Amino acid sequence: GGGNDTSNETDTGTSGGETAAVDAEAVVQQKCISCHGGDLTGASAPAIDKAGANYSEEEILDIILNGQGGMPGGIAKGAEAEAVAAWLAEKK
Structure with a gap:
């Protein structure tokens, strides 16, 4: 019997x-x-389907965080912004 797992594991994706x-x-x-x-x-x-052909992951992250042209900064932040930058950097 028993086996009640009461641990509250939350993955914030920021580790x-x-x-x-x-x-x-x-x-x-x-x-x-x-x-x-x-x-x-x-x-x-x-x-942005070929964003990685024109920008590095770091440049893409900078655009996501700070905006460029008509795009405001901060649409995605933290781990989300980093993940999107890495994903877009692979699009070539």
Whole structure:
């Protein structure tokens, strides 16, 4: 009997820069496609489907955090921003 596990494990995704806990694609679907388009080829904002061909992961993170052009900064923050930057950097 017994076996009641009462531990409340919460993964905030902020431990030591680990971004694996964040589903970057889900964040993109939630926060980016309304301007960048469902397939990221552009809408009211430029195409980002090949962002990694033009920007490094660090540059993409800077754009996410600080904005660029008509895009405001801080749409994604912390581990979410890092995960999205890494994901977009692979798009070439």
